[in-house]
Amino acid sequence: MKTDVLIAGCGCAGLYCALQLPDDKQIVILAKGEVTQSDSFLAQGGICMLKDESDYDAYFEDTMRAGHYENNPDSVEVMIRSSQDTIGDLIRYGVNFHREADGSLSFTREGAHSAKRILFHEDITGKEITGRLLEQAKGRHNITILEHCAMLDIVCRDNNCYGVVAHSKDSGLFIIEAKDTVFACGGIGGLYRHSTNYRQLTGDGVAVALLHGIAVEHINYVQIHPTTLYTEQEGERSFLISESVRGEGAVLYNAQKERFVDELLPRDVLTKKIQEQMQKDGMPYVWLSMEHIPREEITGHFPNIVGHCKKKGYDVFHECIPVVPAQHYFMGGIKADLSGRTSMEHLYAIGETACNGVHGRNRLASNSLLESLVFAKRAAKDIAKGQATYRKKIPQMDLSGYQNMQALAQYYKKRVLDEIERLEHHE
Ligand SMILES: Cc1cc2nc3c(=O)[nH]c(=O)nc-3n(C[C@H](O)[C@H](O)[C@H](O)COP(=O)(O)OP(=O)(O)OC[C@H]3O[C@@H](n4cnc5c(N)ncnc54)[C@H](O)[C@@H]3O)c2cc1C
Known part of the structure; x- marks a missing residue:
């Protein structure tokens, strides 16, 4: 050709x-x-x-x-x-x-x-x-x-x-x-x-x-994204929970559901903080909460994320979701x-x-x-x-x-x- x-x-x-x-x-x-x-x-x-x-x-x-x-x-x-x-x-x-x-x-x-x-x-x-x-x-x-x-x-x-x-x-x-x-x-x-x-x-x-x-x-x-939805399934592509969710006010919690970090830190710094927290907690994830963002804001701006979380069994309006860092960008x-x-x-x-x-x-x-x-x-x-x-x-x-x-x-x-x-x- x-x-x-x-x-x-x-x-x-x-x-x-x-x-x-x-x-x-x-x-x-x-x-x-x-x-x-x-x-x-x-x-x-x-x-x-x-x-x-x-x-x-x-x-x-x-x-x-x-x-x-x-x-x-x-x-x-x-x-x-x-x-x-x-x-x-x-x-x-x-x-x-x-x-x-x-x-x-x-x-x-x-x-x-x-x-x-x-x-x-x-x-x-x-x-x-x-x-x-x-x-x-x-x-x-x-x-x-x-x-x-x-x-x-x-x-x-x-x-x-x-x-x-x-x-x-x-x-x-x-x-x-x-x-x-x-x-x-x-x-x-x-x-x-x-x-x-x-x-x-x-x-x-x-x-x-x-x-x-x-x-x-x-x-x-190599950039690691701080927040992807935690999954136990091997080989599954990690689903991203966009930074804009945190930009609009979502917060990160440790295992005791206490806030532990400024969610708007640059990605590499935030990733490090999350990994340290996971180690302290002995958990494979931390929690992300969108519960206090107005419902219409979440549904209007993040319908894809809401839908995916729902498919995986999470109701983002009423509960935290587990998130974990994953490779994201080169x-x-x-x-x-x-x-x-x-x-x-x-x-x-x-x-x-x-x-x-x-x-x-x-x-x-x-x-x-x-x-x-x-x-x-x-x-x-x-x-x-x-x-x-x-x-x-x-x-x-x-x-x-x-x-x-x-x-x-x-x-x-x-x-x-x-x-x-x-x-x-x-x-
Ligand atoms: C989940 C996720 C969310 C993101 N969100 C944002 C965002 O909000 N804003 C932002 O700016 N960036 C975001 N990014 C990053 C951004 O999407 C990518 O950096 C950008 O799209 C890269 O575009 P690209 O055309 O270089 O590569 P890609 O869009 O990845 O395309 C690569 C292409 O190369 C082809 N290819 C690969 N190897 C071969 C080969 N050997 N032979 C032939 N074809 C090949 C693939 O089939 C594909 O068609 C996100 C990335 C991910 C994964």
Whole structure:
């Protein structure tokens, strides 16, 4: 198969990048599972936007403080400055954000934000955004989406990327030749026992990068979300209880149902406090109470959370729910510049797979959808500029080494986890 641009990943980053490319470019997008099985569909809380100039300094500072000042300030500036343009695109694509009675956009707040600057759609913001992007992409004649089709490796020579080795159930192993390749493969939660991520998100892009010596950065910066619904079921994806629930006033209790912490601390700090409390209590969870938030506020803003808890046997209006920290987000990744370029020519990385330094050591809530979209658009613009001068001939490839997919997946998993452990040990 030949195409102008191959995008491995069908979450908000991959889809938005495709939509921002000129429509005379042929684009192929791969989704490892079903098109709706991306973390982008799971985002609950919302997406940040710079409301007006008066919030710029505070928004910048909140992002840097949450990231322990290890963020790349240029990336943070680009993200914040591009936020209104990005939200404008989303609204034009039909995304419905919650609005006030006068029709203006509503803003909510989450942990470690000093102001309300988060746009939302009930508690299914990611589904609303990514669903609309998917609708748009399906309507474009130049975009082909291949479901259940995984990128296994890249085709490369002399630090140039020529496309990917892919596998689908129907077609088996095949090569997709592309002038430019974009990794938008999401996070690494599938490598962990407890994670809020889809299980098939196993850091494949990062594994391939490590294999070929493509620069990666901070891949041991892994965010644990402080509050997911406790479950005893092995292998079940952890259900997130969004930070906005705490932003709206939910409180955390220890085993004696006493409050033990400021619920709006940055995620990494709060996670540590919860883990310490669980140890003190000798319990595998702590309690979260929404009982004193007005009922209409809970049902209006968090219907998905209420429904899920109900399915699991909890009535959030009258009782506490058990919550526990779980792997949630990957701040590190394939090193990318402000246009999503990696250290390999014609290979880009965007979204959670990439590390452009926006998040530093710890991500501020609701910055990741925004970051994914802002840098996806910048990558698209860069690709469009570069393709006019494209001249390459793809090298020959022997596919026999890819036959044992399970062994390959195990090898990739081990490669990424070993590297994370090595870095942790080193630090
Ligand atoms: C429960 C939950 C709640 C969240 N809430 C928020 C929130 O409120 N606000 C916010 O800003 N962020 C939130 N996030 C984070 C945010 O959703 C993600 O960081 C963001 O959506 C990442 O987008 P992405 O496009 O990079 O990756 P994803 O949306 O995860 O998409 C990855 C895509 O890559 C594909 N893929 C993976 N490997 C391969 C491969 N080898 N070959 C081909 N395709 C592959 C997958 O199939 C998928 O299509 C949340 C995350 C979770 C899990």
